[in-house]
Amino acid sequence: MTSTSPRPLQVLGWRPWLATTVTTLVLTATTILAVGCVPRFPAPRVEVAGTDEQVARGQYLATHVTICITCHSVRDWSFYGGPTTPGTEGLGGPTHPDFFRLPADVVLPSPNITQEGVGSWTDGELIRAISGGLRADGAALFPAHPYFQLRRMPREDLEAIVAYLRTLEPGSVALPTRDLVYALARDIGNTLPLPPQPKKAVPKPGSVESGAYLAEVGNCKWCHTPTDTMGWPILGQEFQGGAGFLVPAPGGGRVFSSNLTPHPTGLGSWTREVFIARFKNATPEAIRSSTVQEGAFNSPMNWAAYSGMTEQDLGAIYDYLSTLRPRNNPVTPWVPGEGGSALLSD
Ligand code: HEC
Ligand code: HEC
Known part of the structure; x- marks a missing residue:
């Protein structure tokens, strides 16, 4: 081979690849914008009976497992894990x-x-x-x-949750106005529902x-x-921990989720009993x-809410986590310093 023989990759260089990628992205974005693309699919026709059994199951799930109530209520960050402020359940x-x-x-x-x-939504729309x-x-x-x-x-659990939502005491708290900031984020967001x-x-x-079910819906x-720069979970790194969260005031710094795989850097040394007791x-x-002191460690994980899970359900989660491939991922739990972001309600 002489020095003048063609070396295709180098001859092509990266420019054409870049051009192709950019063109594809632009075309995709244009298509999305042109179609205006909020996907449509019908709400199921269903009327939830709202039996006592359904309400009890729904309350259990929404409060202690799927933590609807954690997100859709006011949280008190002066305590570890930001427990829900009683009396604000479901108010937002x-x-x-x-x-x-998100940014x-x-x-x-x-x-x-x-x-x-x-209140005006049908059970199916919910x-x-x-x-x-x-x-x-x-x-x-x-x-x-x-x-x-x-x-x-499964529909059974969804209906139970809807039955419970219908029993929540109505009321209101001050909420800021939704603002996704970037038009593109809005448009991409509009294409996501499935x-x-x-x-x-x-x-x-x-x-x-x-256990697998509860760890997903919980x-x-x-x-x-961990998530990539676009905020999507990285495939193949499930449960290995290391996702970072700003600690809200009065706490401070950044906290990172633990490795939950059965490796010594994760839950490897935890027995089932220790896990449930935690x-x-x-x-x-x-x-x-x-209370959490100013600038101190805190966690986004609402431990107080999860403590109401049954030992059977916690045990099932532990058993499921034990079946995962062990991943060597030592996580620094907390980096003090900047953070302590003020809550929007402050
Ligand atoms: C991690 C936090 C989080 C959890 C957990 C969560 N939600 Fe939400 N929910 C949100 C956010 C944020 C929105 C608003 C999204 C938006 O505006 O695009 C929302 C929107 C909704 C809406 C639409 C309301 C409206 O007026 O548009 C309903 C209904 C709802 N959630 C019910 C639930 C139920 C029931 C659960 C539990 C099964 C739940 N949520 C769990 C954060 C959460
Ligand atoms: C909002 C995010 C979030 C959710 C939801 C969450 N975690 Fe965590 N988890 C964290 C973070 C951050 C930490 C590290 C700080 C701490 O210990 O609270 C953590 C810590 C842990 C620990 C280690 C505690 C220790 O003492 O070392 C375990 C075990 C755990 N989580 C299990 C779970 C299980 C099981 C669920 C679901 C039922 C869950 N987490 C849901 C963010 C979360």
Whole structure:
């Protein structure tokens, strides 16, 4: 081979590749904008009976597992894990966007989900919003509301949650106006909702499958999986921890989620009993017995809410996490310093 023989890659260089990529992106963006593309799919026709059993199951899920109430209520960051302020359940949450890992200038409150907010929505429209991401008027919700995680929730559990929402005491708290800031973010957000694909039945309580289900709908996976620069969970790194969150005032700095895989840098040395006790001991009373000092460590994980999960469900989550591939990922839990972002309600 002589020095003048063609070396295709170098001859082509990176420019044509870049041009192709840019062209593809522009075409895709134009198509999205042109179609104006909020996906449409019908709300299921269903009337939720609202039996005592459904309300009880819905309350359990919404408060302690799927933590609807954590996001859709006022949280008190002067206590560890930001427990819900009693009396504000479902009235809406002026939650700081960094919890959703969005740019700091995005304003995205969690709306009022009592009858005062969604009283005119049908049961089917609520089910479609919760698990599919479309509001009653057909507008898209931003996936900070976890409709991707709730997409496969069986109808039975969704109906139970709706039954519970209907019993919430109406009222209101001051919420900022939603502002996604960038037109592009809005347009991309509008293309995201997908029709739900409900599982046929709720997995058998206590089973590993149940643990997988609870870790998904309970948002454990979302917070304990690192995200890329676009905010999407990185495939193949599920549950390995290391996702960063600004600690809201009065705390400060940045806190990182723990590695939940069965590796020594994760839950490798935790027994099932230790895992369950870690949750059961974080009762609202215990959490409220000491306050977070200025600039100190705090966590976005609402331990007080999760402490109400049953030992059977916590055990199932542990059993499921134990089946994951161990991942060597030592996580620095907390970096003090900047952070301490003021809540939008302040
Ligand atoms: C991580 C926080 C979070 C969790 C958990 C969460 N939501 Fe949401 N929810 C939001 C946010 C933020 C919005 C608003 C999104 C937007 O404006 O695009 C929202 C929107 C909604 C809406 C639409 C209301 C409206 O007026 O537009 C309903 C209904 C709702 N959530 C119900 C629930 C239920 C029920 C659960 C539990 C199964 C739940 N949410 C869990 C954050 C959350
Ligand atoms: C809003 C984000 C968020 C959610 C939701 C969340 N976590 Fe966490 N989790 C964290 C962060 C951040 C930490 C590290 C700070 C701390 O210990 O609270 C953590 C810590 C932990 C720890 C280690 C505690 C210790 O003592 O070292 C365990 C175990 C855990 N989470 C399990 C879970 C499980 C199981 C779920 C779902 C039921 C869950 N987490 C949901 C963010 C979250």
